[in-house]
Amino acid sequence: xxxxxxxxxxxxxxxxxxxxxxxxxxxxxxxxxxxxxxxxxxxxxxxxxxxxxxxxxxxxxxxxxxxxxxxxxxxxx
Numbered sequence: 652x653x654x655x656x657x658x659x660x661x662x663x664x665x666x667x668x669x670x671x672x673x674x675x676x677x678x679x680x681x682x683x684x685x686x687x688x689x690x691x692x693x694x695x696x697x698x699x700x701x702x703x704x705x706x707x708x709x710x711x712x713x714x715x716x717x718x719x720x721x722x723x724x725x726x727x728x
Contacts, residue, residue: 700725 673679689695700723703711714720 698722702727 673682686695690697698721701720702725705726705728708726711720711724711726715724
């Protein structure tokens with residue numbers, strides 16, 4: 652049985668776990684300070700949620716699935 656090109660060479664893929672760097676308040680605080688400073692300076696921009704009427708929830712789902720939106724969507728009741 653073939654196991655693919657990665658297992659044939661014992662190659663693994665992993666990603667860093669950010670929780671390892673922020674597992675205590677002392678480790679988390681500097682990261683939060685950097686994040687909020689970047690927000691204040693406009694380095695990081697957060698778009699407001701795009702509103703949809705509840706009746707248009709199916710359209711909101713289609714927009715998400717087709718990647719026509721970025722960021723959060725808001726369903727208005």
